[in-house]
Amino acid sequence: MRADLEIIQQWVQPGDHVLDLGCGDGTLLDFLQKERNATGFGLEINPDHITTCMGKGVRVIEQNLDTQGLDNFDNGMFDIVLMTQALQAVRRPDKVIDEMLRVGREGIVTFPNFAHWRLRWGLTLSGRMPESDALPYKWYNTPNIRLCTFKDFEALCRQKGIRIKSRRVVDGQHQNSWLARAWPNLMGEIAIYRITRETTS
Amino acid sequence: MPDALPSDSVGLVSPKTIRFDAPLELACGQTLAHYELVVETYGTLNADASNAVLICHALSGHHHAAGFHSLDDRKPGWWDSCIGPGKPIDTNRFYVVSLNNLGGCHGSTGPNSLNPDTGKPYGPDFPVVTVADWVASQARLADHLGIEQWAAVVGGSLGGMQALQWSLDFPDRLRHAVVIASTPRLTAQNIAFNEVARQAITSDPEFHEGRYYDENLVPRRGLMLARMVGHITYLSDASMGEKFGRELREEAYKFGFDAEFQVESYLRYQGERFSEVFDANTYLLMTRALDYFDPAYEFGGDLSKALAPATCEYLVLSFSTDWRFSPARSEEMVNAMISARKRVNYAEIDAPWGHDAFLIPTPRYTDIFTAYMDRVAREAGA
Numbered sequence: 001m002r003a004d005l006e007i008i009q010q011w012v013q014p015g016d017h018v019l020d021l022g023c024g025d026g027t028l029l030d031f032l033q034k035e036r037n038a039t040g041f042g043l044e045i046n047p048d049h050i051t052t053c054m055g056k057g058v059r060v061i062e063q064n065l066d067t068q069g070l071d072n073f074d075n076g077m078f079d080i081v082l083m084t085q086a087l088q089a090v091r092r093p094d095k096v097i098d099e100m101l102r103v104g105r106e107g108i109v110t111f112p113n114f115a116h117w118r119l120r121w122g123l124t125l126s127g128r129m130p131e132s133d134a135l136p137y138k139w140y141n142t143p144n145i146r147l148c149t150f151k152d153f154e155a156l157c158r159q160k161g162i163r164i165k166s167r168r169v170v171d172g173q174h175q176n177s178w179l180a181r182a183w184p185n186l187m188g189e190i191a192i193y194r195i196t197r198e199t200t201s
Numbered sequence: 202m203p204d205a206l207p208s209d210s211v212g213l214v215s216p217k218t219i220r221f222d223a224p225l226e227l228a229c230g231q232t233l234a235h236y237e238l239v240v241e242t243y244g245t246l247n248a249d250a251s252n253a254v255l256i257c258h259a260l261s262g263h264h265h266a267a268g269f270h271s272l273d274d275r276k277p278g279w280w281d282s283c284i285g286p287g288k289p290i291d292t293n294r295f296y297v298v299s300l301n302n303l304g305g306c307h308g309s310t311g312p313n314s315l316n317p318d319t320g321k322p323y324g325p326d327f328p329v330v331t332v333a334d335w336v337a338s339q340a341r342l343a344d345h346l347g348i349e350q351w352a353a354v355v356g357g358s359l360g361g362m363q364a365l366q367w368s369l370d371f372p373d374r375l376r377h378a379v380v381i382a383s384t385p386r387l388t389a390q391n392i393a394f395n396e397v398a399r400q401a402i403t404s405d406p407e408f409h410e411g412r413y414y415d416e417n418l419v420p421r422r423g424l425m426l427a428r429m430v431g432h433i434t435y436l437s438d439a440s441m442g443e444k445f446g447r448e449l450r451e452e453a454y455k456f457g458f459d460a461e462f463q464v465e466s467y468l469r470y471q472g473e474r475f476s477e478v479f480d481a482n483t484y485l486l487m488t489r490a491l492d493y494f495d496p497a498y499e500f501g502g503d504l505s506k507a508l509a510p511a512t513c514e515y516l517v518l519s520f521s522t523d524w525r526f527s528p529a530r531s532e533e534m535v536n537a538m539i540s541a542r543k544r545v546n547y548a549e550i551d552a553p554w555g556h557d558a559f560l561i562p563t564p565r566y567t568d569i570f571t572a573y574m575d576r577v578a579r580e581a582g583a
Contacts, residue, residue, distance in 0.1 A: 017542070041545070047565055050548050054516070055572035057580075061535060062548040072536040 003175050004084070004192055005031050007168050008108055011194050012036045016079035019104060021065060021096070022086030025049050026058030033058065040078060066091045070099040078104040085190075087111045088144040094156060097195075101162065107195045113169075115149035115185045133173075134189050150185045157195060166194040209285045210277060211243040211268035211292050218308060221341055225303075231328040234317070238342055239264045239301045239308035243284060244292035246347070252583035253348040254290055255339060255375075256280065256299040257356030257363035260431070260487045261479060263307035266299040267292075280357075282562040289570035290355065294583040298346065303338050304330045304486045312482030313414065324482060325411030332359075332494045336366045340374065352581040353377035353574070357559035358526065359487070362494045365534070368511040369496055377577050378511075379570075381518045382559040384530035385504050385537070386495040391525065394434055395488040401426035402481045411482050420481045425472030427484055432471050437522035437555030497537075504537035514544040516573050518566070520558035521551045546573065 005028060012018065016038050020029050023042020026049070032038040041059035044050050053060035063072075065086075081104030087093045088111050100107040112134035113119075119130035129139040137144065148156075150169070157164055169180040169188030180188040206212050216239050225233045241264045246253060256266050258279070267284035269277055284290045284297055301309040304327060312327040319326075343351065354364045354375045361383025368378045387395075402408060405423030409416050433441075445464035460466040500506035515538055519531035528549045538545040550566045552558035558566070 039542075039544075047548075047568075051565075051568045051572045054546055054548075054569055055576055057576050059514070059544055059546050060548075061539075061546065072532070072539065074540060077540075077542075 003170050004110060004190070007170075007192050008032075008082070008084075009035055011106075011108060011166070012038055012080055015039065017077070019043070019073070019078045019081045021081065021083040021100070022089070023049070023053065023058070023060060023082075024084075026053035026056050026060065028082065028084060029053075029058045030056055065096060069095075070103050073103040075102055076105060080104055080106050080108060082108045084108075084110040085112070088146050088148065090146065093146050093148075094160075097156070097162070098160070101195065101197045105196065105198065106165070108192065109153075109195065110190055110192045111148070111153070112144070112190055113150050113185065113188050114147040115151065116189050117186050120186075132189070150188065150191050153191070153193065157193075162195050162197060163199070164193055164195055168192045206269065206272075209287050210281065211285050213271070214241050214243065214265075214268035214278075215270065216241045216264050216308065219342065219345055221338070221345070223341070225334070225338060225341070227328050227334045228331040229328050233303070233310070233328070236303060236310035236338070237308070237314075238303070238310075238338065239305075240342065241265060241267075241278075241299050242346075243267055243297040243299075244295050246296040247581075247583060249582075250348050251350070251352060251581040252295050252578065253343075253346070253351050254295045254297050254577075255343070255351050255354045255367075256284070256290075256297060257335075257339070257354065257360035258299070258302065259356070259358035259360045260491065261428075261475070261484075262360065263305060264299050264301040264309075265307070267297070280560065282560065283567075283570065289567060289574050291574065291578065294578040295352065295574075295581075298342070298348075300339065300342060302330075302335045304483060304490075306480030306483040311480070312411070312486065313480050322414040324414060327482065327486070329486060329489050331490055332362050332366045333370060335363055335490070336370050339363070339367070340371055343374065349374065351375040351377075352583070353379055353577050355379040355381075356383070357381040358383055358556065359491055359494075362491075366494075366496065368513045368515070369507060372510045372512045375513050376580065377516065377573075378513050379516045379518075379573070380531075380534065382520055382523055382526055382531075382556055383517075383534070384526040385497060385534045387492055388530075392492050394430060395492055397430050398427035398488055399485055401430070402485060405481075408481065411485075413481070419476070421473075421476040424476035424479060424481050424484060425469070427472075427481075428475040428479075429468045429472040432468060434525045435556045437524065437553060439522060440554045440557075443553070504534065505540040508537055508541040508543055511538075511541070511543055515546065517545060517547045518559075518569065519547075519549045520554070520556070520566075521549055522553055523556045523558060525556040 018038045018040035020042035043063040081100040122130040169184040169191050171189050220237050222235045265278040266280045267278040286293045301307040304311045312323050316323040354367045356364045361380035364378040364380050402423035405420035407418040408420040448463040496507040497504040519528035535547045
């Protein structure tokens with residue numbers, strides 16, 4: 001099992017109402033529906049992904065976060081709002097995070113760390129925009145337009161008064177490693193954050 | 202005429218008429234003492250009757266949704282692109298039921314049927330029926346066919362309204378509602394177009410207050426105009442532009458008012474053909490059913506409250522260039538479903554054909570429809 005699915009699953013309570021922003025082919029929601037009896041649905045814009053979700057029985061709504069936002073969702077209507085590997089691809093990640101925590105009690109966010117040593121090393125040595133397993137694009141065709149580091153994300157949370165309930169750092173294959181635990185912002189490739197505006201856990 | 206029946210066709214089919222003798226109370230307060238529905242079925246009902254799919258037709262539709270009545274038929278049923286072996290509504294897996302609604306003019310009891318009280322056609326005395334009335338009559342049809350619960354109720358446009366109404370009136374009797382190119386209520390503009398169509402019919406001198414059957418007349422002109430204006434709303438500016446542009450039938454302007462542009466002669470042809478096969482009173486009735494449809498009305502306009510009883514899962518599909526029932530109308534419906542915590546799926550299909558797109562198999566439409574119905578079939582053990 002992918003380590004990120006395993007980690008996220010632990011943070012979802014049985015029967016939770018879940019919204020997955022940029023749900024892709026529905027792997028995560030399918031997993032949560034089966035393992036956690038989660039209800040809810042995903043938002044997606046990729047036509048093939050939408051079709052795949054519908055065939056799987058993962059509920060999906062075609063909705064573009066950049067142009068439509070989450071205006072059509074009521075405050076606090078979800079237990080958990082998920083966003084895996086999509087934060088760096090939206091136009092205003094700060095607003096998306098605000099919206100996640102308006103419509104959901106808790107948010108789970110994963111994104112690639114732009115301060116990973118290999119990216120730092122690549123930029124330093126070659127002087128060119130880095131590429132990696134987690135970021136396999138050229139600078140001109142990348143959908144990842146808002147790259148940040150773990151430290152950047154945590155600074156944004158502090159500034160917004162958002163509480164980080166948990167953070168887990170994994171490598172590009174979503175595996176745990178002691179190096180990533182020891183020096184997350186240098187050795188971690190992908191972080192999984194659990195965030196909330198609620199003051200009590 | 203097809204030389205041979207295509208392998209993905211349900212083949213030769215024949216309709217049958219089912220008579221219902223239990224009185225049906227209608228929304229208008231009147232009661233139909235008995236009535237008949239004309240029905241076609243495709244595929245085989247499985248042992249536990251879990252694989253039945255109901256097809257609800259739109260304004261000018263009828264029971265003949267798929268296959269051919271004879272080898273001489275020029276065209277198959279109106280939704281043959283989506284119903285058949287290997288098609289989105291796969292007749293190898295589903296038992297498909299398609300009917301002509303009450304008030305229709307293709308064999309089910311309607312304005313052109315004989316009124317048992319007078320021995321003459323009902324004409325304007327046929328009660329104005331609503332989407333909810335249709336759904337009630339379809340539920341009796343389900344009883345008759347031994348179908349306790351539909352695997353899915355499916356419809357486009359006015360048919361989608363029936364699928365939605367099913368989910369509210371008989372929540373336990375369907376597992377999925379597929380609502381395509383539809384709307385939770387007509388806008389003022391939609392009603393306005395319907396009114397122009399009705400005025401065209403009722404102002405035709407041959408209409409005779411709806412008793413034209415007694416005079417052996419048909420208000421052809423009115424029906425033709427009604428269809429012409431309706432037809433414009435089914436297409437998009439772009440698709441009309443692509444099909445006709447400003448093309449003339451002859452080389453130069455003739456400085457007169459005959460059909461000089463191709464689009465004019467196309468509309469006239471469509472209107473004329475329609476006036477030969479459709480009943481004027483039925484057209485009035487169907488447009489009124491459209492106007493009146495508004496399940497949120499009793500709930501102060503709050504559709505999410507109206508949706509409270511629903512338990513089925515929804516698939517809502519819209520088409521990018523549909524301006525009759527635009528994607529925004531579908532999104533209104535989807536948002537109310539989300540708010541009411543219903544299970545819902547939604548996609549807006551990019552297609553150039555306006556409202557008519559729901560009848561035209563484009564790759565993405567077919568893919569989504571197939572994927573979803575495949576899942577419905579798996580759940581039904583079909």
